Amino acid sequence: MVSILKNNIVTEQINIERQKVGLRRDIMQINNTISFELKRNFRRFIVLLIVYAGIFFLSLLMNELLYDLMGEFAPTDSISLMQNYIGQFFILALIISAAMFGGSIIAEDFYRQTGNLLFPKISKTRLLVGRLISRYILNALCILFFYVLVATTSFIKYQEVDLKIFYSIGWALLYSFVLLCFVSFLSSFMKNTSFTIITSILFLLIVMQMVPVILSYSGVVENNEIPMFFIFSYFGNIISECLNMPAVRYETITHPPALEYSQWSTPSEFGAALGMIIYIIIFLTLAYILYQRRQSKSE
Amino acid sequence: MKEISENAIVRFKNLSKKFGDFYAVSNVNIEINNGEIVGFLGPNGAGKSTTMKMMAYLLKPTEGEIWIRVNGNLEKLSNHNKDYLLDNVGFLIENPFFYGNVSPRMILKYFAELKGYPIKKVNQRIEDVIDMFGLSDWIDKKIKTFSKGMRQKIGIASAIIHNPDIVVLDEPTTGLDPQARREVRDFILKLKKIGKTIFLSSHLLYEVSEVADRIAIINRGKIVAFDTLDNLEAKAKKSVIHIELLNHPEEQDLNNILDNLKEILTPLTGITKDLNWIKYNHDTKTFQIFFNGDPKNQFSILKTLLANNFEVIEFSVPKAGLLENLFIDLVSNSVSNPSDNGFNKIENKKSILMEE
Numbered sequence: 001m002v003s004i005l006k007n008n009i010v011t012e013q014i015n016i017e018r019q020k021v022g023l024r025r026d027i028m029q030i031n032n033t034i035s036f037e038l039k040r041n042f043r044r045f046i047v048l049l050i051v052y053a054g055i056f057f058l059s060l061l062m063n064e065l066l067y068d069l070m071g072e073f074a075p076t077d078s079i080s081l082m083q084n085y086i087g088q089f090f091i092l093a094l095i096i097s098a099a100m101f102g103g104s105i106i107a108e109d110f111y112r113q114t115g116n117l118l119f120p121k122i123s124k125t126r127l128l129v130g131r132l133i134s135r136y137i138l139n140a141l142c143i144l145f146f147y148v149l150v151a152t153t154s155f156i157k158y159q160e161v162d163l164k165i166f167y168s169i170g171w172a173l174l175y176s177f178v179l180l181c182f183v184s185f186l187s188s189f190m191k192n193t194s195f196t197i198i199t200s201i202l203f204l205l206i207v208m209q210m211v212p213v214i215l216s217y218s219g220v221v222e223n224n225e226i227p228m229f230f231i232f233s234y235f236g237n238i239i240s241e242c243l244n245m246p247a248v249r250y251e252t253i254t255h256p257p258a259l260e261y262s263q264w265s266t267p268s269e270f271g272a273a274l275g276m277i278i279y280i281i282i283f284l285t286l287a288y289i290l291y292q293r294r295q296s297k298s299e
Numbered sequence: 300m301k302e303i304s305e306n307a308i309v310r311f312k313n314l315s316k317k318f319g320d321f322y323a324v325s326n327v328n329i330e331i332n333n334g335e336i337v338g339f340l341g342p343n344g345a346g347k348s349t350t351m352k353m354m355a356y357l358l359k360p361t362e363g364e365i366w367i368r369v370n371g372n373l374e375k376l377s378n379h380n381k382d383y384l385l386d387n388v389g390f391l392i393e394n395p396f397f398y399g400n401v402s403p404r405m406i407l408k409y410f411a412e413l414k415g416y417p418i419k420k421v422n423q424r425i426e427d428v429i430d431m432f433g434l435s436d437w438i439d440k441k442i443k444t445f446s447k448g449m450r451q452k453i454g455i456a457s458a459i460i461h462n463p464d465i466v467v468l469d470e471p472t473t474g475l476d477p478q479a480r481r482e483v484r485d486f487i488l489k490l491k492k493i494g495k496t497i498f499l500s501s502h503l504l505y506e507v508s509e510v511a512d513r514i515a516i517i518n519r520g521k522i523v524a525f526d527t528l529d530n531l532e533a534k535a536k537k538s539v540i541h542i543e544l545l546n547h548p549e550e551q552d553l554n555n556i557l558d559n560l561k562e563i564l565t566p567l568t569g570i571t572k573d574l575n576w577i578k579y580n581h582d583t584k585t586f587q588i589f590f591n592g593d594p595k596n597q598f599s600i601l602k603t604l605l606a607n608n609f610e611v612i613e614f615s616v617p618k619a620g621l622l623e624n625l626f627i628d629l630v631s632n633s634v635s636n637p638s639d640n641g642f643n644k645i646e647n648k649k650s651i652l653m654e655e
Contacts, residue, residue, distance in 0.1 A: 020415060021382045029413050036409040040401055113396040117406075117457060120355040120385055121413045 029122050033130025038137065041101065045138045048097045052146045055093040059085045060153065078154045078162045079243050085150045086168055087240035094176050094236070095204045097142050101135040102183030103197035106291050111192040124291055128184075132284075136180055143172050164243050171239045171272065178232060178276045179204070181283035188290035208233035212263060227264050227271065232279045234267060241266035306332040307366075307373065308465055308496050309354070314363035316349050316520075323349045325520040327363070331498055333464070336491050338511030339500040340626065346520040347500040348393070351469050354498075355390050356381045367465070386414050389463040393470050395454030399443030403429060403453050406442070407460045414461035428456045432486065448479030455486055459495065466490055467498045472506055484509055504626060505617070516629055523629040531625055538592040538616050540600060541585045545610035553579055557586075563603055564588060569596045585613070592616075 020028060063075055063084050075081035106128070109115035118127060147169050151161045183200045190196040211231050228234040251265055267275060309331040316324040324346040331337045341347050352358040354365055356376060365376040367384045376384050397406060407425045416424060429438050432452045442450065451471065458466050468487070472480040487510050490497055501507050507514055508528060515525040524531060532538075548556050557577060565575050569591030576589045590596050597616065604611050 021380070025382050025415075028415070032409060032412040036405070039405060040398060043400065112398075113394075114398060116392045117395045117397065117410075117454065119392075120357055120381075120390060121410055 026126055029126045030130040030133070033122065033127055034134040034137070037131055037134035041135065041138055044100055045142070048100055048138075048142045049145055051096055052093050052142050053149070055089045056085070056146055056149045059088050059090075062088065075157075078158045078160050079164065081154050081157065082150055082162065082165055082168065083240050083243045085153070086172075086243070090146065090172075090239070091233075091236050092205070093146065094143070094172065094179060095201055097139050098176060098179035098183050099197045099200045099204075101139050102180045103187055103200065104193040105131050105135065105184045106187040106287065106294075107190050107196050108187075108193050110294060125288070128288065128291060132180065132184065136177060139176050139180060140173055143176055144169070147172075162243070167242045167245075168239055171242055174273070174276050175236050175239055178235065178279050178283070181280050181287065182232065185283040185287040185290075188287040188294065204233060227267060229267070229271065229275050232275070234264065235272050235276050235279075237266040238269070238272045242269070245269070304330060304332060308333045308368045309498065310364075310366040310373065311350070311354075312364045312366065314350065314353065314365065315361050316346075316353060316358060317361040322520050324353070324360075327517070327520075327522050329515050329522065329525060331465075331496060333368075333496055334491065334494055335512040336487065336497040336499060336510050338507030338514040339498060339517065340502070340504065340507050340514055341500075341517035342502055345502075345517045347502075347517060348469055349520075350517070351390075351392065351467055351498075351500060354388070354467060355392070356385060386461065387463050388465045388467060389458035389461065390467045391454050391458040391469060391471055394474055395450060395457065397442040397450060397453065400441055402439045402441060403434065403456070404438050406453070407457060410457050411460045414463075416461045424460065424462070428460055431489070432456055446479075448475055448482060451475060451479060451483060452486070455483070455490075459490065463495075465496045465498065469500045470502070471499065472501070472503070480506065516626055518629065524625070532592070538590060540588040540590060540597065541583070541613065541615050541617060542588065542604070542609075542611055543583075543585045543613035545612050547584045548579070559607075560586065560588070563607055564600055567596055567599045567603060569593055 063081065075084050109118060147165060151165055154161050154165075182204075183196065186200050186203075187193075187196045190199065208231055212228055212234070215228075251263065266272075307330045309329075311327050311329045314324060314327040315322060327346075327350060329337070339347050339350070349358060353360050354376075356378075366373045367376055367387060368374075369384055369387045374380060374384055404425055407428070408421055411421045411424060412418065426435070426438070429435055432455070434449065434452060434456075437445065437449065442453065445453070455466075455468070455471065458468065471487070472483050475483065484506065487497055487499065491510075497510075499507065499511065511528065513525065513527050514531060516523050557579060560577050561575070564577065565572065568575055568589065570589060574589070578587050579585075580587055588600065590600065601611070601614055604614075
């Protein structure tokens, strides 16, 4: 009798929960996905914390142990210290973590056929949104961890932490989302996770760095006079340059005896915000469309 | 179409799916009643998975409707109510592949919550379902350490974790060893016992005939038969007797024994002389005799065997045998239709059917 009563109560509760459709169901499933993905990616998160710590110690090594060799680039106050730490290898860490968190976001379910279990329990849209948010949270925690290390170093050395660090954090968080969206876009059509990770790292590290140099020498854009809005990695420069605003945005670099070229070192704050939002929209839209159209092996 | 039965829990009405000019599913009409197991049988490419994916709303039907009963009301599946209706259905689409670094508890919790199972009751529900599958000791172990059979069990568990009334299993035993297949079949029967309605697709006759109350046979996207196993058997009117002798025949004696059996049994099979066959299966070490399926002929054959001093230790007519013949007949008919195209030849289908 008691068990029948219990069953009836459970059935009633199930029926109540099942009435939650539409937006309420969207939010519930996205929330469930975030929670599941946070747990599932915890090990990856720990690995990336170690990567960020490694990048920090590399910067520490350069700025402290090789201090005398750095000459005019050696940090002299809190701002220059933060600029050095953030400007040196931090972008590399951002790229690695975006690739690691975003590489599997779509490709994994098709390559490993885990999508057979997920659908139709959840729609692709809700799954993608939930995954993006959860992985972005983990990525953001890694970034904050790095900034805590930098701020602590600044405090130990100069007994102060310049509050401009929060601008830098804001730009880093926005730029890391651009990177995550870009990797998600690659993940939406690439065969598997490993291939997506490797391709995105190589693309961001090599192709994106080479394009401005090639343009500069090719003469296609004379003296690089047009800001490089078409290269989204350019927006990453503002993460360190914002500590020194108003920064010199267009500079001519001379390497004696004969090498001289001009380049844009940072976008303006407005340009960076607008550009990054446009790239986020483009990458997310493309990723979403390709994801919706993509069929699993069994379909 | 006849009136909808009050007991119907799922109904496919004139369901069709067209890819370009090709009809993968054409005018399918099936009604599944509450608490029954309906087998969905057909060769690869017949339209089984397409039908199931339309039910899961992963594919939209080109024509026709799918109706699902929830809380006593039969409602038409649409984009507007798919969440609500599909909450009452549990799906296992082909072989389940899991994330290796998660435990059954973790993944089942996620699935239960996605389908709106009450959060406070989820943990108890997971433990009950896992216990039902005999995997309680493995509930917190990583799935990457599981065997294929265990993963399949977790796959079925994931289909029922939110306590749906309807369970849809698409080829649930594909790639499993015989022991694991048997276990999956037992679980399907267990699900029926606890009141679930099961829609089971397979290309293996034996698997379906072991558990299904009714069987829908699909070929080239069309339903060619939909009836109870007994009625289909009656329609088949032909079957195969499996005989095992006390002493398995030596290779050199085999032809003599086969000739002897043909001589004494051919007049008793009820089959025209040129269609008769008797053969020996080396794998199962059984003789197989094709007959008309009539119990009287079956009895005469047994009596004659005993009268001729054959030491018979097993004499059986597997149900799949009947169905197999009917299936081949039905498929042959549709293959011989010149208007159809793009499908395998019957010989290929026979080999698929014999897999079990």
